[in-house]
Amino acid sequence: MTTLPLSSQLINLGAAVLLLTSFAMLSQRRIVSLVNLFAIQGAALSASTAIVAYTSGQHHLYYSAALSVALKMLLLPWILHRLIRRLNVRWDTEPLINIPTTMLVGIVLVVFAFGLAQPISQMSTTIARSTLGIALAVVMLSFLMMITRRKAISQIVGFLAMENGLFFAATSATYGMPMVVELGVALDVLIGMVILGVFFFQIREQFDSLDLQHLEQLRED
Amino acid sequence: MSAGSVIGLVEAPLAVLLAPLLIGWIDQCRAWLQNRRGAGVLQPYRTLRKLLHKDAVIAHGASSLFRVSPYIQFGAMAMAAAIIPVFSVRAPLGVAADTIALVGVFALARVFMALAAMDIGTAFGTLGARREMLVGFLSEPALLMVFLTASLISQSTLLPTIVDVLGQIHLTIFPSLAFAAIAFVMVLLAENARIPIDNPSTHLELTMIHEAMVLEYSGRHLALIEWSSALKLFNYAAIGVALFVPWGLAGRAAGPMELALALPIAAAKLAIAGAALAIVETLSAKLRIFRAPEFLATAFLLAVLGLLVHLLLER
Numbered sequence: 001m002t003t004l005p006l007s008s009q010l011i012n013l014g015a016a017v018l019l020l021t022s023f024a025m026l027s028q029r030r031i032v033s034l035v036n037l038f039a040i041q042g043a044a045l046s047a048s049t050a051i052v053a054y055t056s057g058q059h060h061l062y063y064s065a066a067l068s069v070a071l072k073m074l075l076l077p078w079i080l081h082r083l084i085r086r087l088n089v090r091w092d093t094e095p096l097i098n099i100p101t102t103m104l105v106g107i108v109l110v111v112f113a114f115g116l117a118q119p120i121s122q123m124s125t126t127i128a129r130s131t132l133g134i135a136l137a138v139v140m141l142s143f144l145m146m147i148t149r150r151k152a153i154s155q156i157v158g159f160l161a162m163e164n165g166l167f168f169a170a171t172s173a174t175y176g177m178p179m180v181v182e183l184g185v186a187l188d189v190l191i192g193m194v195i196l197g198v199f200f201f202q203i204r205e206q207f208d209s210l211d212l213q214h215l216e217q218l219r220e221d
Numbered sequence: 222m223s224a225g226s227v228i229g230l231v232e233a234p235l236a237v238l239l240a241p242l243l244i245g246w247i248d249q250c251r252a253w254l255q256n257r258r259g260a261g262v263l264q265p266y267r268t269l270r271k272l273l274h275k276d277a278v279i280a281h282g283a284s285s286l287f288r289v290s291p292y293i294q295f296g297a298m299a300m301a302a303a304i305i306p307v308f309s310v311r312a313p314l315g316v317a318a319d320t321i322a323l324v325g326v327f328a329l330a331r332v333f334m335a336l337a338a339m340d341i342g343t344a345f346g347t348l349g350a351r352r353e354m355l356v357g358f359l360s361e362p363a364l365l366m367v368f369l370t371a372s373l374i375s376q377s378t379l380l381p382t383i384v385d386v387l388g389q390i391h392l393t394i395f396p397s398l399a400f401a402a403i404a405f406v407m408v409l410l411a412e413n414a415r416i417p418i419d420n421p422s423t424h425l426e427l428t429m430i431h432e433a434m435v436l437e438y439s440g441r442h443l444a445l446i447e448w449s450s451a452l453k454l455f456n457y458a459a460i461g462v463a464l465f466v467p468w469g470l471a472g473r474a475a476g477p478m479e480l481a482l483a484l485p486i487a488a489a490k491l492a493i494a495g496a497a498l499a500i501v502e503t504l505s506a507k508l509r510i511f512r513a514p515e516f517l518a519t520a521f522l523l524a525v526l527g528l529l530v531h532l533l534l535e536r
Binding site (some may be wrong): 004008010013014015016017019020024027099100103104106108110111114130131133134 | 399400513514517518530532
């Protein structure tokens with residue numbers, strides 16, 4: 001068996017942590033821990049981006065890494081924590097499917113994503129190409145989380161985690177998107193977060209709950 | 222006969238003799254963490270001596286299965302101890318049985334314990350046996366997956382070979398092994414009736430799993446069961462050390478100097494593992510029995526993820 005260089009090993013480790021946090025989010029019942037896991041995922045993402053930047057000499061990736069530290073590790077979790085405190089929704093989230101089933105579905109998704117990424121990553125020439133499968137898996141797992149959760153906040157965390165996965169996919173396949181695009185996406189996520197924060201208050205005022213199933217029963221009287 | 226094979230022969234009896242010490246050490250660490258003085262690391266030996274001096278009382282209507290089950294359990298665990306490399310890979314049965322057979326040996330002990338618990342026909346025995354089988358059938362695939370991950374890396378299911386290969390790869394980070402290690406710790410906690418799944422020192426019959434099965438045992442039978450569960454924990458800890466921190470374990474080509482060093486290194490690693498286990502147990506609360514499938518599904522999932530990550534990243 002061939003031994004990989006240390007930088008590749010570290011990138012792989014970062015990717016593995018990313019995948020692990022996605023699964024941890026999928027299995028997590030408490031909203032506060034969910035947000036903390038999201039912060040950990042942001043940390044793993046920025047660390048592996050920084051390592052890719054160091055090994056490949058792509059300097060704009062340093063800015064990406066710094067951006068994800070500031071945004072995904074510090075600012076967004078802080079906003080979410082504040083929202084949770086102000087909305088007073090620190091209790092358990094209720095998944096629609098029970099958690100062991102969700103995780104088994106998650107495994108199937110991971111196998112699918114790995115199989116899907118195999119031919120794509122062989123065409124790529126970057127140092128982190130083998131982690132493309134993990135990035136795809138993170139995207140799909142976040143999708144799954146958005147589907148299986150009822151509460152608005154956990155769906156938002158799923159959305160943000162999906163953005164993490166896309167970011168990681170871009171880094172591993174093509175050394176990241178152009179800086180303008182990345183800044184635009186980051187800004188979009190931030191603005192989306194603020195708007196959704198306002199929405200949360202509206203939803204709660206209307207229904208006394210953040211359970212989005214209430215939205216399905218909307219009727220015009 | 223070289224020094225290595227002589228030491229290999231001593232390894233299994235030594236494991237059997239030292240297993241209660243590990244339980245004593247874990248209990249002592251837990252006592253310290255809970256601000257108690259604790260009973261000392263030798264307490265399991267005192268309990269065993271006390272039980273061996275008492276008469277064994279056997280319930281009316283117990284069949285011979287009830288009587289032989291403790292011996293079978295102890296025999297299975299002692300055999301497992303002979304398969305697992307504790308401080309040198311020359312364990313006496315090391316090449317005779319691989320990791321898959323090892324899982325089978327553990328299953329043999331579990332089945333006989335459950336059968337004996339059902340044999341008496343008491344409500345608690347049956348309850349404990351069913352719960353034990355529930356935990357067992359969920360943790361076994363996870364354990365197999367952990368072994369398969371390590372086997373894929375080292376291209377062998379034999380524990381001595383796995384240890385030899387993993388011990389020689391220096392400074393390589395295996396994300397798959399990290400996943401497998403977490404899964405293994407979860408399986409260890411569940412299989413050995415430790416705290417998130419079962420409380421070994423509980424007195425509440427309704428929450429018992431392992432203790433409910435041995436309620437009817439007394440005297441030398443109980444002593445053997447206690448000893449074999451101590452040995453089971455020791456075996457699991459030794460497997461964990463061998464798979465995930467194999468450095469310092471005397472390999473096939475080890476000289477006398479390495480063999481002499483291997484014993485204190487193994488003792489130190491087991492002591493650290495025991496202390497870590499005590500910390501985990503102190504920090505976590507016992508799960509409801511209906512949460513146990515979730516806990517073990519997570520372990521299985523982590524083990525499968527380890528396997529997948531190995532196939533994706535490390536080839």
